[in-house]
Amino acid sequence: MKNTYDVCVIGAGIIGAAVARELSRFNLKTVVVEKQSDVSEGTSKANSAIVHSGYDAEPGSAKAKYNVAGSRVFEDWCRELTVPYRRNGSLVLAFSEDGLPELEKLIERGRANGVEGLSILNQSDLRAREPRVGTDAVYALLAETGAICSPYDLTIRLIEHAIVNGVELKLNFEVNSISKTDDRFLVSSAQEVIECRVVINAAGVYADRINDMISQDHFCITPRRGEYWMIDKALSPVFNSTVFQLPTAMGKGVLVTPTVENTIIIGPTAEDIDDKEDVRTTAAKLEQILEIASRSWPDIPRNRFITAFAGLRAHCDRGDFIIGKSSDVSGYYLAAGIESPGLTAAPAIATEITCQVVEELGVSVTDSFLPPPPAIESFRESGNQRRRELIAADPAYGRIICRCEQVSEAEIRQAINRPNGAKTVDAIKRRTRAGMGRCQSGFCLPLVLKILAEELRIDPADITKAGEGSEIISGHLGGDYHD
Amino acid sequence: MIKNHVATQADTIADLIVIGAGPAGLAAALSAKEAGCEDVIVLERDNYPGGILQQCIHNGFGLHYFHEELTGPEYAARFVKKAESSNLDIRCTTMVIDLSVDEDGKHLITTVSPDHGLIIFKASAVILAMGCRERPRGALGIPGSRCAGIMTTGTAQRLVNREGLVPGHRIVILGSGDIGLIMARRLTYEGAKVIACVEIMPYSSGLTRNVVQCLQDYDIPLMLNHTVVDIEGRERVTAVIVAAVDPKTKKPISGTEQKIDCDTLLLSVGLIPENELSRQAGVVIDNATQGPEVDQNMSTSIPGIFACGNVLHVHDLVDYVTIESEAAGQAAAEYIRRCFRKQTEETEAAVQPLQEGAGSILFRAGSGVRGLVPQYLQRNCSDKYVMIYFRPDKIYRQAHVKVLLEEKVIIDQKKKIMTPGEMVTVRLPIESVHKQIDKLEAIKIFIEEE
Numbered sequence: 001m002k003n004t005y006d007v008c009v010i011g012a013g014i015i016g017a018a019v020a021r022e023l024s025r026f027n028l029k030t031v032v033v034e035k036q037s038d039v040s041e042g043t044s045k046a047n048s049a050i051v052h053s054g055y056d057a058e059p060g061s062a063k064a065k066y067n068v069a070g071s072r073v074f075e076d077w078c079r080e081l082t083v084p085y086r087r088n089g090s091l092v093l094a095f096s097e098d099g100l101p102e103l104e105k106l107i108e109r110g111r112a113n114g115v116e117g118l119s120i121l122n123q124s125d126l127r128a129r130e131p132r133v134g135t136d137a138v139y140a141l142l143a144e145t146g147a148i149c150s151p152y153d154l155t156i157r158l159i160e161h162a163i164v165n166g167v168e169l170k171l172n173f174e175v176n177s178i179s180k181t182d183d184r185f186l187v188s189s190a191q192e193v194i195e196c197r198v199v200i201n202a203a204g205v206y207a208d209r210i211n212d213m214i215s216q217d218h219f220c221i222t223p224r225r226g227e228y229w230m231i232d233k234a235l236s237p238v239f240n241s242t243v244f245q246l247p248t249a250m251g252k253g254v255l256v257t258p259t260v261e262n263t264i265i266i267g268p269t270a271e272d273i274d275d276k277e278d279v280r281t282t283a284a285k286l287e288q289i290l291e292i293a294s295r296s297w298p299d300i301p302r303n304r305f306i307t308a309f310a311g312l313r314a315h316c317d318r319g320d321f322i323i324g325k326s327s328d329v330s331g332y333y334l335a336a337g338i339e340s341p342g343l344t345a346a347p348a349i350a351t352e353i354t355c356q357v358v359e360e361l362g363v364s365v366t367d368s369f370l371p372p373p374p375a376i377e378s379f380r381e382s383g384n385q386r387r388r389e390l391i392a393a394d395p396a397y398g399r400i401i402c403r404c405e406q407v408s409e410a411e412i413r414q415a416i417n418r419p420n421g422a423k424t425v426d427a428i429k430r431r432t433r434a435g436m437g438r439c440q441s442g443f444c445l446p447l448v449l450k451i452l453a454e455e456l457r458i459d460p461a462d463i464t465k466a467g468e469g470s471e472i473i474s475g476h477l478g479g480d481y482h483d
Numbered sequence: 484m485i486k487n488h489v490a491t492q493a494d495t496i497a498d499l500i501v502i503g504a505g506p507a508g509l510a511a512a513l514s515a516k517e518a519g520c521e522d523v524i525v526l527e528r529d530n531y532p533g534g535i536l537q538q539c540i541h542n543g544f545g546l547h548y549f550h551e552e553l554t555g556p557e558y559a560a561r562f563v564k565k566a567e568s569s570n571l572d573i574r575c576t577t578m579v580i581d582l583s584v585d586e587d588g589k590h591l592i593t594t595v596s597p598d599h600g601l602i603i604f605k606a607s608a609v610i611l612a613m614g615c616r617e618r619p620r621g622a623l624g625i626p627g628s629r630c631a632g633i634m635t636t637g638t639a640q641r642l643v644n645r646e647g648l649v650p651g652h653r654i655v656i657l658g659s660g661d662i663g664l665i666m667a668r669r670l671t672y673e674g675a676k677v678i679a680c681v682e683i684m685p686y687s688s689g690l691t692r693n694v695v696q697c698l699q700d701y702d703i704p705l706m707l708n709h710t711v712v713d714i715e716g717r718e719r720v721t722a723v724i725v726a727a728v729d730p731k732t733k734k735p736i737s738g739t740e741q742k743i744d745c746d747t748l749l750l751s752v753g754l755i756p757e758n759e760l761s762r763q764a765g766v767v768i769d770n771a772t773q774g775p776e777v778d779q780n781m782s783t784s785i786p787g788i789f790a791c792g793n794v795l796h797v798h799d800l801v802d803y804v805t806i807e808s809e810a811a812g813q814a815a816a817e818y819i820r821r822c823f824r825k826q827t828e829e830t831e832a833a834v835q836p837l838q839e840g841a842g843s844i845l846f847r848a849g850s851g852v853r854g855l856v857p858q859y860l861q862r863n864c865s866d867k868y869v870m871i872y873f874r875p876d877k878i879y880r881q882a883h884v885k886v887l888l889e890e891k892v893i894i895d896q897k898k899k900i901m902t903p904g905e906m907v908t909v910r911l912p913i914e915s916v917h918k919q920i921d922k923l924e925a926i927k928i929f930i931e932e933e
Contacts, residue, residue: 399576465719
């Protein structure tokens with residue numbers, strides 16, 4: 001079977017989703033292919049969730065350009081899609097007088113990149129702003145435009161918006177070859193072939209492998225693993241700002257930041273590895289994080305961790321993002337090497353690639369562009385009056401499934417029955433927060449399994465955590481085990 | 484200590500609200516009713532009363548309280564039946580989402596349920612009986628893959644005993660708490676192979692009888708002084724790496740790693756009293772027990788809020804939960820009675836809230852004593868005796884539990900063996916402290932080895 005499209009986007013992380021949504025504004029037939037069982041299953045689900053202001057990137061680099069441009073529109077994107085975003089400001093701590101010139105260098109770099117709202121805080125201003133910060137922090141760079149967001153939520157909502165505007169999403173589609181004849185590409189998985197005029201490589205840590213299938217202009221992506229700790233939201237607020245450290249001889253430093261859900265994350269480490277799937281956490285790195293972070297936050301409460309996780313950054317050997325038209329294959333576009341500040345840059349990258357594609361294909365703006373589908377209304381975030389209304393309209397809003405995060409049955413059913421609805425336990429988690437709280441799904445897992453099985457009309461034994469092979473349970477009591 | 488002053492309109496008024504219809508909540512509500520408090524409402528988030536006992540289908544319950552051996556559901560059913568015959572108002576599928584105190588010292592309990600929507604109750608007294616939750620993997624930072632096939636033993640127990648679902652074929656259990664031990668046997672019954680139970684401490688943290696009946700009887704090895712240092716598997720667990728630990732530092736000893744092929748890792752690594760609501764209300768929480776600080780009446784730092792069962796401290800036997808909860812129920816009924824008397828007669832005889840200093844004597848945990856409950860003794864205590872509960876910090880053989888009053892040992896109990904898995908109870912007759920009760924500041928409980 002062969003399906004024909006104008007554009008095929010490879011990868012449904014934040015970049016692929018943003019590109020798809022932007023393309024859906026035009027008269028184009030677009031498909032997004034993703035090898036995982038849901039969108040946002042790679043780098044986009046496990047990162048620091050920071051919207052960087054843009055003082056870090058080398059002036060003139062693609063990273064600097066797209067970071068600053070992305071940061072400017074990020075809040076609008078989040079607002080339009082009802083995705084949490086908080087402009088909490090970022091701090092970079094200096095732990096000695098020697099750090100002051102380093103901070104000033106960052107300010108200079110930031111100004112060269114066009115970043116506004118940068119200033120140096122002395123110790124007393126710093127402590128006034130963040131009283132819990134370590135006492136040996138003597139100066140800090142304040143970046144007022146630094147913000148936090150929910151990267152997986154944004155990815156999910158972008159794909160939903162793209163889908164209502166005609167974009168097709170093919171999950172569990174692992175590209176194993178791409179060929180080109182005349183002006184047509186054939187993108188193949190083991191089961192299916194897609195024909196298209198344009199291919200956009202947004203494949204994250206796999207962008208080099210996809211590139212090798214099409215182009216002679218090779219590059220290499222190294223997965224750079226970052227491990228994190230997460231602290232229960234009961235402890236918030238400890239810090240309002242995102243707290244970075246100046247790089248020292250000990251390493252690049254780690255950050256401590258509140259999340260938009262009011263948990264606290266500490267991390268990441270930076271470790272180049274070979275395996276593009278290896279998101280294991282390690283005892284040594286988790287300990288190292290605490291050692292380094294204790295300078296920013298001396299009294300990290302070790303009895304308040306709720307989880308540890310790891311993500312992979314797509315570090316490119318060219319040291320910068322690779323954005324736009326390929327150097328050697330017409331109709332092939334790249335968004336590769338998307339490591340930090342890739343999340344922040346995503347809106348700007350998507351806009352740029354879309355402009356280039358639209359220009360090449362000469363297509364017009366659609367006259368029927370629809371707004372995003374309504375977001376799942378959260379019981380937890382509603383006031384009591386609104387809660388009464390919600391339960392009156394749908395009694396399932398009154399049945400709390402996840403007690404730690406106060407997620408109702410109504411939200412879980414909505415998460416399943418919507419564009420790109422949840423089919424796995426992790427997909428439910430990212431759409432509702434069920435299982436993300438302090439008990440880490442101990443109480444709600446059996447209930448979520450039941451609802452998923454009911455809505456999808458499948459056996460609970462076939463429900464997975466995140467796609468085939470990750471079945472949650474092995475079978476039924478007294479029945480046959482199935483492997 | 485009243486943090487939360489709110490002006491919210493209540494929908495329903497009750498004398499006593501009990502949060503949770505597990506063994507603690509049921510016993511507390513029934514005893515409050517027996518003590519004359521008629522207007523009691525029990526709020527339960529599950530669809531049925533009984534709490535965690537519903538999934539504890541093994542036997543061994545009730546030996547102390549009923550002097551016979553029952554299963555968990557049978558033990559719960561005795562109280563559910565009694566609740567039915569005494570017309571106790573239990574509202575199931577009702578989740579408490581907020582607890583606060585208003586200006587006149589009444590308690591506001593915000594609940595939601597599918598049938599009744601959002602209802603705010605106003606009550607003179609509240610009994611906290613929310614139980615506890617299991618410590619998840621992330622709380623310990625167990626490194627490795629975060630794939631499917633890792634869950635807590637309580638979750639596994641619910642899946643097997645209430646949903647009829649089996650978590651896996653080849654199972655390793657980390658931690659040897661009672662639920663872990665029980666589930667080792669349970670899953671063996673269901674045809675799964677429980678390969679090992681791995682425990683970081685030099686002893687099991689469960690009851691001795693469970694170690695014998697659930698592991699030894701089925702030849703399941705208990706690997707003491709060992710822990711899981713890595714989890715392998717991309718989609719689902721394929722193996723765990725277990726290593727010996729240094730008994731002093733608890734750090735894994737390099738070179739002792741062994742790989743155990745398995746598809747499931749169950750965690751039985753501790754229970755945490757579930758006190759988010761208590762904290763919301765401003766109740767003072769004890770770091771040692773992770774439950775509210777209480778006096779001998781189970782009265783917390785907030786007047787009219789009582790706590791009992793696993794929300795107060797994690798118990799090993801439900802029988803003690805019942806006894807403790809009955810005391811809480813009686814005290815709440817007495818508190819309500821005095822509230823009314825105060826209203827009508829304008830007397831000032833309200834039950835003393837827990838307070839440090841003048842009104843109460845501190846129970847101080849000395850060497851070897853962990854998680855002491857209650858933390859305080861009211862000077863105006865009119866009971867004949869007080870039950871004191873604690874856990875020893877390690878295994879003791881032929882040791883003495885002593886209660887020290889100023890310089891004088893007033894109780895000296897010799898114990899053949901004490902283990903952290905089993906709660907130690909001490910019965911303190913009030914007449915033994917009576918003479919000094921006005922000037923005494925603390926009563927010390929400690930363990931002395933021979």
